[in-house]
Amino acid sequence: MTTTEQVTTADLQAFTQEWLEWHRAQEERLAAPHGFLAITGLHWLDESPQRFPDAPGSWRTGPDGITVTLDEGEELVVDGVPVRGAHHFGVIPERGGVNAVWGDAVIEVAKRGGNDIVRPRHPSAPLRTAFAGTPVYAPHPRWAVPGRYLAFDTPRPTTVGAAVEGLEHVYEAPGRIAFELDGRALSLTAFPGHVPGTLSVLFTDATSGVTTYAANRALTVAAPAADGTVTLDFNRAVNLPCAYTDLATCPLPPAENRLPVAIEAGQKLPRERGGI
Incomplete structure (x- = not known):
């Protein structure tokens, strides 16, 4: 094994370990006594x-x-x-x-x-x-994708549907995130994250309704750097509560966030919805 291969293996192990710690914390929050x-x-x-x-x-x-x-x-x-x-x-x-x-x-x-x-x-x-954990794709650094945050001149009120028929949510979208995946130019409208400065994106992709939940997944993005650079780590794409239960009012992604590519990363369709 060459030095480069050793470094690559070590980096992959560190990446996987960090992801595993994040994944365990996600599962614990979901299955908390009052989650x-x-x-x-x-x-x-x-x-x-x-x-x-x-x-x-x-x-x-x-x-x-x-x-x-x-x-x-x-x-x-x-x-x-x-x-x-x-x-x-x-x-x-x-x-x-x-x-x-x-x-x-x-x-x-x-x-x-x-x-x-x-x-x-x-x-x-x-x-x-009865919760036995959420199926997931194996994490890999290829799904940690660089992007650039492009702020709108003023936040745009964005109306989206909900998991409950007839219900709507309105969010102020401060900007969008542009990125490339397999040479294809893509972008996602971003909403404010739960932590000030962070961003949240709701999306579907070509796996939605196949190996992942059909209606939505969500990804939290750390606050953009001064030059607007961000990382979209799709390994940390999560299901919203509506993926597990009908007793949720989760928002759906805006139409422009329906990605035409397969994001084979992050959480899969829960067992509670027939996932394996």
């Missing part, structure tokens, strides 16, 4: 009081926001404070939410696509307790 696999219901609120089998009390919403009325003996803990009787959550902002603790469960109170929802999360949910 998305613990969701037992997706309840849409209106002005009529409603009761749900997996949450305490009676729930309604209106112009002033969400209110729950708890029965005698029932209690929620909101922001560390026990509450009984009627509790007013107020108006929750889009994509915002409050987690109220109920015994060993968490009752997520949130707004998605302009709708107020209640989404209980129980550690004993069968989807969570």
